[in-house]
Amino acid sequence: MDNQEIRNAGLKVTLPRVKILELLENSTQRHVSAEDVYKLLLDKGEEIGLATVYRVLTQFEAAGLVARHNFEGGHAVFELDRGEHHDHIVCVVCGKVEEFMDATIEQRQREVAQERGFEMADHSLIIYGRCNKHKEA
Amino acid sequence: MDNQEIRNAGLKVTLPRVKILELLENSTQRHVSAEDVYKLLLDKGEEIGLATVYRVLTQFEAAGLVARHNFEGGHAVFELDRGEHHDHIVCVVCGKVEEFMDATIEQRQREVAQERGFEMADHSLIIYGRCNKHKEA
């Protein structure tokens, strides 16, 4: 359960941490900003300081529990890391985000890194486009 | 020449714009933040306000003269768009940035977007890793 995941991360099992993790697991939105988390918790009657939300999300990221993404727009969004790696495709009109995984791309990335003497640690791929509802005529 | 590029963007040819474009063309660093541009200009004795730097870079981006990247770390970096599209590979230890272009990846991205009903407009791919000088034993 959650508590164990927090403990495994070397963190004390505190109410803010449990609530934030729960929220990430149950939220309908996969990608939430720190501000989102803060407000969603407020809506549920949980008074957790914004500074704590930032701290906890950063700790969860360090522990590999959540991933932080720098989409366009200046602020970071977080999502629960459910083990399955994936990339994102974002509609530039409505902001809808879909996830995908493509083995060919994954493989080529590894090769490209190697060809340049790099040892790949991670990557970030975001495709921007217009979704079926917002394609141009 | 530069002036024509600025004019083509529908912008007046002003001293700040010319100086910023020149700097982007001649800088040894390919990826510079707005703050970098501001300071580099100061070093050259050009007193151009930071607000103007932001405004001009945003205008250049809209005109397709420069590309804006959201690497990790909260602030955006800009680079002159020389027509040739490319992606980036960044060393997580020293911050070194190399550019690359891989036709296979480009092609697959287009296909992935299509398979999901998207019309690809742009994309951002950043590989993070350790360069040859910082690989683990």
Next chain:
DNA sequence: AGATAGATGAGAATCTTTTTCATTACGAGT
């Protein structure tokens, strides 16, 4: 239960970027 190291909350501080507004400069037309 008590001690202690770690966690929290509130607000201040910091950093990046945008906005406001008064002043200045480009460039079209003469």
Next chain:
DNA sequence: ACTCGTAATGAAAAAGATTCTCATCTATCT
């Protein structure tokens, strides 16, 4: 080249996101 209207600039304030400070509180270990 000169004038004028519009767009551009600079400085400072504002806004937005994130981090830090520090006094207080609380898991966890004994």
